[in-house]
Each structure stands twice: as structure tokens, then as C-alpha cells.
Amino acid sequence: MTSPPPAGVRIAGPSATARFAPRTWLVTPGVTPGRFEASRNSGADVALLDLEDSVPGVGKDTARADVLGYLRHSCEGGPAVLGVRVNSPSTVDGLKDLVALADSGRWPAVLLLPKVEAARDIELVAQLVDTGQGECGIWALIETPRAVQDLSAILCAPHLAGVLFGAADYAATAGCGLTSRALWHPRSALAAQAAAAGLPAIDSPSFDLGDLDRLRQETEEAVELGFIGKVAVHPKQLPAIEAAFRPDACDLAAARAVVSAADAAGGGITTVDGRMVGPPVVAAARALVVAEEEAPHPPPGDLTRL
Incomplete structure (x- = not known):
């Protein structure tokens, strides 16, 4: 059984890793x-x-x-x-x-x-x-x-x-x-x-x-x-x-907290704000951070957005 995410962490499926998704x-x-x-x-x-x-x-x-x-x-x-x-x-x-x-x-x-x-x-x-x-x-x-x-x-x-x-x-x-x-x-x-x-x-x-x-x-x-x-x-x-x-500042802050805690723990199950988080939650949080912060946005109209 996988623990629920901490409050504020948005669970995202494979689409979270798809950059420039047309929302x-x-x-x-x-x-x-x-x-x-x-x-x-x-x-x-x-x-x-x-x-x-x-x-x-x-x-x-x-x-x-x-x-x-x-x-x-x-x-x-x-x-x-x-x-x-x-x-x-x-x-x-x-x-x-x-x-x-x-x-x-x-x-x-x-x-x-x-x-x-x-x-x-x-x-x-x-x-x-x-x-x-x-x-x-x-x-x-x-x-x-x-x-x-x-x-x-x-x-x-x-x-x-x-x-x-x-x-x-x-x-x-x-x-x-x-x-x-x-x-x-x-x-x-x-x-x-x-x-x-x-x-x-x-x-x-x-x-x-x-x-x-x-x-x-x-x-x-x-x-x-x-x-x-x-x-x-x-x-x-x-x-x-x-x-x-689009995740707001609170969503991103919560996701970064999960990623940071997971990295410090070396993987596996850890805790954030008193809540247990497992690998699926960590993966979703990491994907959210990558998609929203690290991926460079293309010029307007660039078809790679799709």
C-alpha cells in the first residue's frame, strides 16, 4: 500500500512528464x-x-x-x-x-x-x-x-x-x-x-x-x-x-520538499511534514518540478509543445 501524498502535492501521471502539454x-x-x-x-x-x-x-x-x-x-x-x-x-x-x-x-x-x-x-x-x-x-x-x-x-x-x-x-x-x-x-x-x-x-x-x-x-x-x-x-x-x-507556488514548494526529502533519504519511504511518502509520490513530485521549472519553454507556436 502506498501512502497518500502530503497536503499540497499534486499527483500527476505520465502526462506530468510530457513537456509543454497543451492545457x-x-x-x-x-x-x-x-x-x-x-x-x-x-x-x-x-x-x-x-x-x-x-x-x-x-x-x-x-x-x-x-x-x-x-x-x-x-x-x-x-x-x-x-x-x-x-x-x-x-x-x-x-x-x-x-x-x-x-x-x-x-x-x-x-x-x-x-x-x-x-x-x-x-x-x-x-x-x-x-x-x-x-x-x-x-x-x-x-x-x-x-x-x-x-x-x-x-x-x-x-x-x-x-x-x-x-x-x-x-x-x-x-x-x-x-x-x-x-x-x-x-x-x-x-x-x-x-x-x-x-x-x-x-x-x-x-x-x-x-x-x-x-x-x-x-x-x-x-x-x-x-x-x-x-x-x-x-x-x-x-x-x-x-x-x-498549472501548479501554483504552493504545489511546487510541496513537490520540491518531497524531492529534497527523498534525495536526503536515498530513496525508499520517507516523511514530509509528518506524512509518509513512497516512491510513486516522489516520482510524481520530481516530474512536476522538472516539467514546470527545468524544461525550457519553446518560442510561441513551437509544435514541440504538443
């Missing part, structure tokens, strides 16, 4: 090209331009042209890396999105695929993307019970860069509530299996723009479950998400 994602509808640049300068790690749910059927072609135009003329570097959520590749609009991106020769840093339910969904798209150059990472949106059931196979797909949870579609498909209690199982399953696969997992947005308390609660739950970040649907949600996922 904050801001999704912007593809029908609002006037907001694309603002999204990229919002402070989010990933500016995600959406061609799927936020775009009505009659606006798909226009949104696609606007997003491709922005990708074509945007500079490589920037405050945030650019991402695009295409329509499901199993739909006509999804096929149009992928063909248009391939023809343009300009892929986003993050390509988000919705309605992923099998590893084959990733593999088919990877054949269109030059993943060997590391210019475009394919992320899967897990948003159905079937996808959760087949997570182990999906997470083994070659070229998969990470996963996001889609709460609204999951709740609609499962016939459950869009509540913390109803979604606890799929969220925890996704975070745990992504950690086992060594992949980052991002939590679903909080859709009530006026309820910042609920946003903070959901984000703290996401941290506890092992997600490394969360999607925002409005810039005003970003500070709360950033604050929850």
Missing part, C-alpha cells in the same frame, strides 16, 4: 472568421477552429473556405498553435474537409477527428496526412459509449497524438445526464487508459458560460481524474482552466 484549448466556430485571430491571441495553448457541430449544414462550404484561407495565410509561429476540428470522415462534409486540407498542402498542427469509434478511423486519415514530418498531430474525439468500450484498441492506433472527451454527444448517445455523476465513468476510463497508453487526454468543455463555479468544479475534477487540459468555449473560461492545471 488550454479554445474552440472557435468556423463561421466566425473575424474571431480567428483573436482566438489565436487569447492565451490558449491551442486555437481550435471548428467545422463540425458549431457550423450549420448550409454554412459548411463557406466555413471550410474561411478556415483554409486562414491556415494558408497565417504564420507558422504564433501565441497558440492552430487546430481544426473537421466533420466526421464518415460524412460527405468530413471527406470534403480532408480533401480540401490535403489539396491545400497546409495541415494544422492539431487535426481533431470527431465520432472516432475504432482505430481504423485514425489509420484512414493518417494516410492523407504527412505524419512523418511531425507537422500535424491527429487527435481523436471520444464521444460515444462504443468508443469508450473500444478505447484500448483506439489508443493503440499509430499516429494518434492524443484524445479529447466529448461530453455532450456522449450524454446524448448514452441517454444519460450531462452531469458530473453521470459522466464520471467515461471520463475516468478515458483519462486512465490514455495515461496507460502514454497519450494526453483533454476534458470536454463546460457549456454554461455564466457558471464559473461549475467550470472550476469540473476542471478540478478533470485534474483529479488525470486529464492534462480542458477545452474552453469562451475566452473568459481560460483563466480558470489555466489556474487549475
Whole structure:
């Protein structure tokens, strides 16, 4: 049995060692090209331009042209890396999105695929993307019970860069509530299996723009479950998400205390502030210190952040 960490020490899984993890994602509808640049300068790690749910059927072609135009003329570097959520590749609009991106020769840093339910969904798209150059990472949106059931196979797909949870579609498909209690199982399953696969997992947005308390609660739950970040649907949600996922001075001080005590003890079990800490807690604390203090941050827009 492993002892619990001292108060203030944040337990972090494999994602804690992943440097420059994209904690904050801001999704912007593809029908609002006037907001694309603002999204990229919002402070989010990933500016995600959406061609799927936020775009009505009659606006798909226009949104696609606007997003491709922005990708074509945007500079490589920037405050945030650019991402695009295409329509499901199993739909006509999804096929149009992928063909248009391939023809343009300009892929986003993050390509988000919705309605992923099998590893084959990733593999088919990877054949269109030059993943060997590391210019475009394919992320899967897990948003159905079937996808959760087949997570182990999906997470083994070659070229998969990470996963996001889609709460609204999951709740609609499962016939459950869009509540913390109803979604606890799929969220925890996704975070745990992504950690086992060594992949980052991002939590679903909080859709009530006026309820910042609920946003903070959901984000703290996401941290506890092992997600490394969360999607925002409005810039005003970003500070709360950033604050929850980025360890503060107290977290770092507690982690340094654990590392110092462990080094002085030469490994094994030791005590910090009257609490026993074992090797797993020490490893998590050491990873936190390395990730937050020792790793040099890249220039804005550097794709190694992902």
C-alpha cells in the first residue's frame, strides 16, 4: 500500500512528464472568421477552429473556405498553435474537409477527428496526412459509449497524438445526464487508459458560460481524474482552466520538499511534514518540478509543445 501524498502535492501521471502539454484549448466556430485571430491571441495553448457541430449544414462550404484561407495565410509561429476540428470522415462534409486540407498542402498542427469509434478511423486519415514530418498531430474525439468500450484498441492506433472527451454527444448517445455523476465513468476510463497508453487526454468543455463555479468544479475534477487540459468555449473560461492545471507556488514548494526529502533519504519511504511518502509520490513530485521549472519553454507556436 502506498501512502497518500502530503497536503499540497499534486499527483500527476505520465502526462506530468510530457513537456509543454497543451492545457488550454479554445474552440472557435468556423463561421466566425473575424474571431480567428483573436482566438489565436487569447492565451490558449491551442486555437481550435471548428467545422463540425458549431457550423450549420448550409454554412459548411463557406466555413471550410474561411478556415483554409486562414491556415494558408497565417504564420507558422504564433501565441497558440492552430487546430481544426473537421466533420466526421464518415460524412460527405468530413471527406470534403480532408480533401480540401490535403489539396491545400497546409495541415494544422492539431487535426481533431470527431465520432472516432475504432482505430481504423485514425489509420484512414493518417494516410492523407504527412505524419512523418511531425507537422500535424491527429487527435481523436471520444464521444460515444462504443468508443469508450473500444478505447484500448483506439489508443493503440499509430499516429494518434492524443484524445479529447466529448461530453455532450456522449450524454446524448448514452441517454444519460450531462452531469458530473453521470459522466464520471467515461471520463475516468478515458483519462486512465490514455495515461496507460502514454497519450494526453483533454476534458470536454463546460457549456454554461455564466457558471464559473461549475467550470472550476469540473476542471478540478478533470485534474483529479488525470486529464492534462480542458477545452474552453469562451475566452473568459481560460483563466480558470489555466489556474487549475498549472501548479501554483504552493504545489511546487510541496513537490520540491518531497524531492529534497527523498534525495536526503536515498530513496525508499520517507516523511514530509509528518506524512509518509513512497516512491510513486516522489516520482510524481520530481516530474512536476522538472516539467514546470527545468524544461525550457519553446518560442510561441513551437509544435514541440504538443
